Amino acid sequence: MDTRIWTPLSRREIAARIASDIPNGWYVNLGIGVPTLVADEVPEGREVVFHAENGLLGIGPAPADADIDPWLINAGKQYVTLRPGGSYFHHADSFAMIRGGHLDLCVLGAYQVAENGDIANWATSENDTAPAVGGAMDLSVGTRRVWVAMNHLTREGEPRLVRDCTYPLTAQASVDRIYTDLAVIDVTARGFVVAEMIAGMTLEQLQAMTGATLHMPEA
Amino acid sequence: MDTRIWTPLSRREIAARIASDIPNGWYVNLGIGVPTLVADEVPEGREVVFHAENGLLGIGPAPADADIDPWLINAGKQYVTLRPGGSYFHHADSFAMIRGGHLDLCVLGAYQVAENGDIANWATSENDTAPAVGGAMDLSVGTRRVWVAMNHLTREGEPRLVRDCTYPLTAQASVDRIYTDLAVIDVTARGFVVAEMIAGMTLEQLQAMTGATLHMPEA
Amino acid sequence: MIDKTVETVAEALSGVADGATFLLGGFGAVGQATHLIEGVLETGIRDLTVVANNAGYGQVGLARLLKEGRIRKLICSYPRIVGSTVFEELYRAGRIELELVPQGTLAERMRAAGAGVPAFYTPTGAGTRLAAGKEVRHFDGRDCVLEEALSGDVALIEAWKADRWGNLTYRAAGRNFNPVCAMAARMTIAQTQHLEPLGTLDPETIVTPGIFVDRVVHIEYGSPRL
């Protein structure tokens, strides 16, 4: 008998939850997957400037098929648009923005996050054939804040929030916040601190699905 | 009785002598003083692209007073013009051109050049009040060739071509060629090699005005 | 007169040699000097080192060079090819060497080569397997890795507009690695969609000044296809 009375957030709900925490005026880089969905969920009235590694600031929504500019793609190689106020620049300048701490935030997917903020999101074993890293290490190290969007558990039911990452690291001690389908968790000097759980979830249930100790915020 | 039968080159003649050695298509940075005059002496039919540290490529002749653009100055803070094909860029890019070895040549003034190519052209003592270096060190180290334009002797009659510089160094072993009012001298692994002397000059006379051994080219 | 334009791809590539290191601009399908890259195939040279963000796209350009076995080593941040498994197959078979570099480090290493910086420190990659064997040093309490400049013998880049001095502009996301590669190679060759008379490019809007460009070939091929 399943005693769960809660429903995990959908991908789009996770994205909307993240978007609600992004203030007006932030410069933000979105990774592929759920993070990309965040752009469509920015609350009315806020201007958030989205950055792409391949030299764009001010990315707008995806174009209708008839409006595609084949020269205008994002880092995920999807067609995008440029908002008024947007700009183009080359790769060294683009990564100067990332690595120089000019972006307020990046939102990344991850395989694992450790309680000290270590992130593993680019390789699943030491011996991957043809590993690929892209800009993940630069983003994790360089942006002012790193938020991770991921499911709380792997498909196999293993925790993704762990004491130590077992997958190859992307960066050390860099994640600030984790948004899962079940909770919002801050990475602090104390370790994982639960900021929010979905309706019906208990700390005990969440702890059972988490590979490191969960703390509650200090009063 | 002055037995000299030669006449030193004028500043403009030194500049013209230098210009005659600059091939079509070179990218060249000119220092202040005699080097600046080189731009006006480029032989007919050659395109030479002049660079200024403050972010210009393709500098043209000085403007008539009526045509001055107050936003268009060179590194010596003189009003200049921009030729068709010219471009503007910022200081880091400008010095990337210099330091990255993209300029074919810089022509600099100097206090002293040593026979190993050391150059001293920015300070006259270890204790200058308010020393100023500008881009001299970057140019001396970074450009593909460094040519020096200077009088053979100081005002006090001391040699400027020396065994070792006594003034503070701008750069080590970087000068390729020296154009003086009396001679053209290459800096080689053997030391100073006389490429050319003005009419009426003998090697003995030139040697007497030079602080290091002068060699003749190998046959 | 300075005239860097050449008539054909073959002329543009004259003098390229076995064992050369090529820097390729482009990101995804956009800003790829596909005609120049395929021209390399025609020259017959081999044993090449290629620096590129991706392992090509589709079945063209770099993907073809890989398939024909011309490439000894790839220096790359994301060695995947949409629509092709050729790199994966070569890699699994041990028939190609891969140096995996974080994307920003890749761009910065080429920029460093172009700017006369032989080496620099960066926190990117510290504590990861991509820093294995590299010197690590603390700055402001952070581990930083020493990374060396990455230069090339030849850069193959794509521009939107060019003139006979080799001044270049790009179009939208077509800029990407192209200006960086242009700075970092001993010889930079640009294929350009449009060739303009000297003096018609606004000096305020030139992205790559001609000092970084050696040869220009005019190939108006139209839009990239993803």
Next chain:
Amino acid sequence: MIDKTVETVAEALSGVADGATFLLGGFGAVGQATHLIEGVLETGIRDLTVVANNAGYGQVGLARLLKEGRIRKLICSYPRIVGSTVFEELYRAGRIELELVPQGTLAERMRAAGAGVPAFYTPTGAGTRLAAGKEVRHFDGRDCVLEEALSGDVALIEAWKADRWGNLTYRAAGRNFNPVCAMAARMTIAQTQHLEPLGTLDPETIVTPGIFVDRVVHIEYGSPRL
């Protein structure tokens, strides 16, 4: 809505503090944020470190800050002022500290700060008194000096056109150090000759994207005078 424009110089400078490090754009008289620099005088702050290529020009801007004794230390490549001996007098009297930096190293150190590079090697200055006490290391058989990133608390820069997102263009030689300072400061303040509606600056021609700019004040003062 993002609106980085402010109405007055005083508003633009609000929050600047004693002991701050200022990065000043400009080269000669061109591209100097003179109104912002003189605004610093009005704020009353002192004990400042200033990074600038020259020690100002004429009797305005930085020259006035120097004269009023607000500056503790100048980091500079060419500390001369056309038409003023104020720096020379302070320096001789031992009332100001000078860090002399080669011009290219000055630009590159600020660019490094902006790009997240804590330190880099350069052959510029090796074997000279400006390398005294600095770490030296060989690369490709050349002595290279280790130089550290140079960041600032506040950059004061001048632009030609700006919009409310802080996107900037410059005019001719007015570009110089301005885009580099903009990258390297924790807070970048631009005075701009023209303020344009968002979306009217061509995205291909924006030199400093607004991500590097915090405040914009519109001051149409006309042309610089040498």
